[in-house]
Amino acid sequence: LLWSQMEAAVPLEDERRIRVLIVPVGNMSAEKFDKYCNMLKQFSEVLLSSFQLDYNEQASKFLGKRDSRKDKLFFEFITDEWAVQSDWEDMKVYRRILGVIGILDCTQWDQLTDASQEFTRMLGETTSVMSRTISRLCLAFEPSDGQADLHSDRLSQGERFVLIPNQGLERTNFYLTTLFLDFATILVRELEKMIAGEAPLLLTPHDKFSQGIDANKKQKTARFTKYQADLCMLSGSPLDALDYYNASIELCKAHQDWLWIASANEGIARVRLLQLKAQYLVDSDLLPEAIEVNVAFNEIVRLLEEAIDTYGRKGALVLKIESLIKLARLYLLRGNSITASSYIMKAYGESEGLSVQNKITLSSSIALVYKEIGMSRKYSFFIRETALLCKSIAWNRRSHALLKLIAPNYSVNVRAEVYDKGEGEEKE
Numbered sequence: 109l110l111w112s113q114m115e116a117a118v119p120l121e122d123e124r125r126i127r128v129l130i131v132p133v134g135n136m137s138a139e140k141f142d143k144y145c146n147m148l149k150q151f152s153e154v155l156l157s158s159f160q161l162d163y164n165e166q167a168s169k170f171l172g173k174r175d176s177r178k179d180k181l182f183f184e185f186i187t188d189e190w191a192v193q194s195d196w197e198d199m200k201v202y203r204r205i206l207g208v209i210g211i212l213d214c215t216q217w218d219q220l221t222d223a224s225q226e227f228t229r230m231l232g233e234t235t236s237v238m239s240r241t242i243s244r245l246c247l248a249f250e251p252s253d254g255q256a257d258l259h260s261d262r263l264s265q266g267e268r269f270v271l272i273p274n275q276g277l278e279r280t281n282f283y284l285t286t287l288f289l290d291f292a293t294i295l296v297r298e299l300e301k302m303i304a305g306e307a308p309l310l311l312t313p314h315d316k317f318s319q320g321i322d323a324n325k326k327q328k329t330a331r332f333t334k335y336q337a338d339l340c341m342l343s344g345s346p347l348d349a350l351d352y353y354n355a356s357i358e359l360c361k362a363h364q365d366w367l368w369i370a371s372a373n374e375g376i377a378r379v380r381l382l383q384l385k386a387q388y389l390v391d392s393d394l395l396p397e398a399i400e401v402n403v404a405f406n407e408i409v410r411l412l413e414e415a416i417d418t419y420g421r422k423g424a425l426v427l428k429i430e431s432l433i434k435l436a437r438l439y440l441l442r443g444n445s446i447t448a449s450s451y452i453m454k455a456y457g458e459s460e461g462l463s464v465q466n467k468i469t470l471s472s473s474i475a476l477v478y479k480e481i482g483m484s485r486k487y488s489f490f491i492r493e494t495a496l497l498c499k500s501i502a503w504n505r506r507s508h509a510l511l512k513l514i515a516p517n518y519s520v521n522v523r524a525e526v527y528d529k530g531e532g533e534e535k536e
Contacts, residue, residue, distance in 0.1 A: 112465035113195055114426055115203065116455070116473035120378050120412075120434040121385065124341045125152075125184035126295060127205045129191055129238065133212035133227050133246060144211045144249060145187055147281065151288045154181050156344050159293050167300035170336065174345035181292060181344045191237050196427065198310040199331075199371050201338035205237045207295055210246035214271070220248060224269050242298040245291045247272055247284075296343060303339045307332035312367055314422065330359035334372050341375070350379045367427075370418035374431065377411040380404060381438070394443045408438065426466065429455045433473060445481045452477060468497045488517040 130148060132141050156176040186205060194203035210227045217223045227246045231238050238244075246269045270287055272280060309322050310331045321327055337352030353375040360368045384404050388395055395401050412435045419428035432455035439448040452474055459470055475490035495510035515521060 112463070112469045113192075114430065114462065114466035114469040114473075115194075116430050116433045116470050117476060118430070119437050120374070121381055122182075122184070123200070123202045123374075123378055124346070124382075125182040125202060126207065126292075126299075126342050127184050127186055127202070128207040128209060129186045129188075129205045129241070130209050130211060131187075131230065131238070133210040133223060133230070135216045136211065136213045140213055140249075141187075141211060144247070145185065147284060148209065148288065149185050150281075151285070151292075152183050152185070154183070154289070154292060155179075156181060158289055159296060160289075167304050170303045171300070171340060171343060171345045171348050173347035173351075174340075174343065179344040179346075181296065181342075183292075193237050193240070195313045198335070199312050199368060201335060202342060204240070206241060206299075206342075207243040207291065208238045208241045208245075209291070210244075212246065212248050214248050214251040220251075220269075220271075223248065227269070243291055243294040244268065245270070245287065247287070250274060299339055299343045303336050303343065307335075310335055312424075314367060314424065324363070326359070327363040327365060330356060330363060330365060331368055333359055334368050334375075337372065337375055341378070346379045346382055350376060353379070366418050367422055367424060370415040370422075370427075373411045373415045373418075374434075377408045377415075380408050380411075384408070385441075389441075393441075395441045405438075405442065409435065412438070425458060425461055429458050429462075429470060432458070433477065436477060440477075440481065445483070448477070448481065449483070449486070464497055464501050468494055471497060484517060488514040 130145050156174070156179050159176075191205060194200070197204040208231070210230070212223050212227075214220070214223075224246070230236065231241075231244060233239060248269065248271045251271045251274070268287075268291070272283060275283075307328050309318060309328065311318055311321065315321060321331075333352055334356035337349045337356060340346070340349035340352055353372045356372045357369050360366075360372070384395065384401065388398075388401055395405065412431055416428055416431045416435070419425075419431060432451050436448040436451035436455070439445075439451070455470070456474060459467055462470065471490045471493040475487050475494060478484075478487040478490060491510050491514045495507045498504075498510065499507040
């Protein structure tokens with residue numbers, strides 16, 4: 109639910125995924141849109157060796173530990189029509205949507221030039237997250253025999269508009285693989301430019317005077333070092349990211365930039381967790397009981413607890429709650445559902461000051477964790493909480509669907525209703 113600023117459903121280790129927004133261009137049935145989205149979602153993990161990357165001497169200075177033979181890029185595909193820019197994406201780069209893929213149904217367009225112009229218009233909306241993406245692609249499915257592909261000179265700079273021939277599922281998947289690798293290659297190259305580029309002005313919602321930070325070159329550099337660490341993670345190099353996280357902590361301490369230090373601690377915890385899982389989660393979903401595992405696990409917990417404490421002291425309530433949920437998920441790797449549940453309830457206890465949208469995201473995320481644990485009563489309770497919150501902002505269809513989902517757990521029937529149209533909803 110990216111229309112809120114809360115991202116409680118994102119596990120710690122998934123904060124290495126490059127976010128790509130998939131949007132329908134013009135009219136398209138929900139069934140077709142879902143079909144083509146699912147075809148793209150097969151590319152959630154891609155080996156770096158799959159890319160035809162030119163050697164970049166400047167980028168190699170920052171990504172010297174990246175191993176193209178075994179390192180991967182990870183993608184998260186977003187289909188949320190209400191996706192908004194995150195307030196925290198400067199400090200947590202993974203929250204930024206970096207790529208956009210438009211999907212259109214050629215049978216709904218007489219002229220593909222019109223479709224291309226519509227995609228360009230969507231990208232140009234200054235209030236849209238699409239206007240800040242660094243790689244853009246529009247895929248036109250089901251073209252008729254009389255529809256010709258567009259020449260590149262008829263496209264806006266930085267866009268690709270490609271017809272997908274009607275040649276069967278196997279051929280279509282092969283074609284999509286080639287196109288997505290080209291799309292992702294552009295993303296990687298742009299990320300490398302960002303890593304090796306000049307330090308931009310990086311701000312959080314807690315920065316009252318941006319001019320002071322912009323003028324303080326050392327603080328600007330300290331934040332940029334943390335920013336580079338996040339970019340290294342997205343670029344498939346957690347070992348380089350680890351070096352930058354450690355360096356950024358030392359630099360940020362000189363300016364008492366505690367929120368950025370806390371975020372860097374989370375970054376170190378992320379890399380350590382990925383290393384722990386790669387080494388010990390081979391044939392099991394639980395970390396084994398061993399001295400070296402316990403030491404590494406306790407260090408990750410310490411880093412997260414330090415981040416949680418800092419977020420709490422500095423009034424970053426959303427980040428504090430998110431980190432509490434991450435810590436809860438961490439304990440599930442040890443099979444400790446009781447401790448996990450205690451952290452979940454701590455997070456829920458902090459939610460009073462959140463907006464309704466953030467509360468909806470939090471309660472639905474908590475419900476999903478309890479479903480994973482197998483605590484059905486708590487799962488049902490938080491689904492009910494989510495339903496009531498949706499109803500409070502007139503999301504009546506969603507509220508009804510959620511109540512219907514858990515009705516059997518309460519031994520009740522939910523009858524069909526005709527609701528007034530709520531915001532973002534169609535009349536039933």
